[in-house]
Amino acid sequence: MPDSPEQQITQLAVRTLQLAADIHAASAHLEASADRYVREARYDLYDAHQDALDTARQMLGITTAWRVADASPGEGAAAASPERHLRGLAVRGVDLARDICVLSATLKAADERDQQAGWWLAAAANTARCIPRGILQAALILQRIASVPADACRMDMPVCPVHGGTLVESGRRTWCEVTGCPHAWDYCRSDIPCPAPVTHQLATTTGQTRRVCAGHSITERRRGAHPTPLDVARP
Structure with missing residues (x-):
């Protein structure tokens, strides 16, 4: 039945x-x-x-x-x-x-x-x-x-690789707010650690060093830090 x-x-x-x-x-x-x-x-x-x-x-x-x-x-x-x-x-x-x-x-x-x-x-x-x-x-x-590669930048704050901390997120999309910048993604970049390859070495406030990408080096430089290009920083 x-x-x-x-x-x-x-x-x-x-x-x-x-x-x-x-x-x-x-x-x-x-x-x-x-x-x-x-x-x-x-x-x-x-x-x-x-x-x-x-x-x-x-x-x-x-x-x-x-x-x-x-x-x-x-x-x-x-x-x-x-x-x-x-x-x-x-x-x-x-x-x-x-x-x-x-x-x-x-x-x-x-x-x-x-x-x-x-x-x-x-x-x-x-x-x-x-x-x-x-x-x-x-x-x-x-x-x-x-x-995201283990050796990527992996910083928390998403950045534009050209302009640094100029990204805007809305409706699960991310883009650079600088007029004419082509960098945009169809997802929230803040959902993941920064996937960009490292290009600079940065001294932290605790005296340690970490490697960051080009976009984060721009942002940190605006904050008063002094990132060093890796080809110069390496012995």
Whole structure:
């Protein structure tokens, strides 16, 4: 005997809650990282987690079946590769939204009582489509963090390689505010340590030295520091 519409909706809601729990576990895994940039990547998971919960609430509200109050995180939440795990969660989010849409269409074509449930379920499907967005954004940030070479500048503040501290960020884009400067990126440069190659050596306030890129050497020079080109600084 096939499952009733109520049972099918509840099963989809359970899957949504499990996805929300795994997103939350993935966020906690990132928060435990020693790398500040990896920790901050978790913020994009908050909206995805909330969207998953809202989707589940919409579906469970159709049948008033709040039998699943909390979902336990899946065993695979703390995967070896956080980026790969997040991409897996995003795929599950897409599959979930698709299945909700399919059931919604089925119920809309059924009898009058089930048709109403189908239209309500369509609203849940619209919310579910938003779930993968934040997950994939966090995965992209992790991918960019991992791609920064270990011997790169890795300073915190993003800079223009030509003009120094003249970057502006808005709408997940970054660009140099100097008129005519071509340097722009389709992501927030502040999400990652500076990936530019080192060109100068800089004395810190503690008497130590560190290597920085051309853009950061410009910024530090404006602050009164005296960066030395590496070809001069090397013995």
